[in-house]
Amino acid sequence: MSCKTLLVHLDDSPYSAARTEFALELARRYEAHLIGLYVVCQDPTPPLFLHGEGVWAAAHEAQRDIARENAQARFLAAGERAGISVEWRAPAGPAVETAVLHARHADLLILGQYDPEEPSSYIDRHFIDDVVMSSGRPAVVLPYAGAVRSFAESVLIAWDGSRESARAMADALPVIKAAKFVTVATVQRHPSDGKPTGLDVAAWLERHGIQAGFADTALPAGGISTGILLLNMLTDLHIDLLVMGAYGHTRIQERLLGGVTQTMLQSMTVPVLMSH
Known part of the structure; x- marks a missing residue:
């Protein structure tokens, strides 16, 4: 296996930036193309105290659009600074199935450990292991605690x-x-x-x-x-x-x-x- 196409999972958590930097460094090491795949938790439940569910859904969708646009801007800017060939993807669809489909077009995946204290890092109950089990691709999973100061030494x-x-x-x-x-x-x-x-x-x-x-x-x-x-x-x-x-x-x-x-x-x- 050669690492010519890497895929990093992006979300709205504070750990997404660290995953991006790690993935860019790997892409530089292997002279690889890097795909940023933006997949977040789907179908949130509206607050019980709201009577206008449709109004809440519209407001929530607008927030999701802003979050996605901000994530895209951060990722593309990081790729430009690093001088790495990058590609942004934010496909619609169920989180696991969507991630698995796009993961199959990569040589190596970069995923992040779920932090139970950080709700924005939750994607799906078994997101990481389901992606690894179903994609047929190896994945590097990064811990949420502490910075990765060295890798594969x-x-x-x-x-x-x-x-x-x-x-x-x-x-x-x-x-x-x-x-x-x-x-x-x-x-x-x-x-x-x-x-x-x-x-x-x-x-x-x-x-x-x-x-x-x-x-x-x-x-x-x-x-x-x-x-x-x-x-x-x-x-x-x-x-x-x-x-x-x-x-x-x-x-x-x-x-x-x-x-x-x-x-x-x-x-x-x-x-x-x-x-x-």
């Missing part, structure tokens, strides 16, 4: 041997080729008594010019989850990008990694490259 690949993790690792190759440190992490329910599980993965990466270490970790007693263990590893190893497969909403679909997808979407501390 120290990378952790979460490997469980599944199709999803293999897809994520392959999709991440263009992003991690310039990394200074790459670690393949496997989490075992019981200590391994053979060769490290990540050894073959590290050998495959080496043939792509990527030097990687590997770490087999057994889940400790006490009920700590795989997701929490990975979050701890991100901090301990000073990771600035986690690469992992994306799994569905149910326990059956999530298989070996359990609730890792949801744990990361809720508690991520660094950018996460997800792929299904």
